[in-house]
Amino acid sequence: MTENSCKLCRELDNWGLEQYDEQMLRDWQGDSGRRKGYRTLAQEFNTMLLRRQMDRAGVSTLANEAASKYERLAGDDEAIARETREVLRREGLPVDELEQSFVSYATVRTHLKDCLNAEYTPTASDGTWTTRSIEIATNQAQKKAETALKSLIADEEVAIGGDPEVDVSVMVTCTECQSRINAERAIRRGYVCRCGETPEDATNRESE
């Protein structure tokens, strides 16, 4: 273990949840079935904190009560979030403190990669369905485009001096900041853009 410490380290410490690291690592590396991404892990962690506070306040956490409350609290709809916050406050939860404890996906990433020094490197050959399906889609698109172009060239609809060589790459764009990058490159480096980070995430990432 290194001297690194992020917001998630502090929260785990505050809550006496050090054993949570192991579970998070297993989920991230996909040891127990399909792997979970940073966003899912952050959601699960935050939901767990909410559930603990609900238990503590004596509020029912049967079924998916905590998960659905968390969704409403952290969702895009400000009115619903405000209403949920009010309900929880009336039920006796320390809502502000709780929301300050919530972590973002970028914090989870910092924690796994920097604090725990853990690794997960998806490669085109490791057989995971996610990476494989991009590769398959790209190959198919490339073959189809090449066939179509060759036929257009044969019909003299398109002029070319030599043989056509078609390249296909899958591009991903963030609808928030318009960052655009090759999908495989995004997978390799682990992000499309950093625009979803909070200032704290950026500080965590840079203070390494």
Ligand SMILES: [Zn+2]
């Ligand atoms: Zn950490």
Ligand SMILES: [Zn+2]
């Ligand atoms: Zn972005």
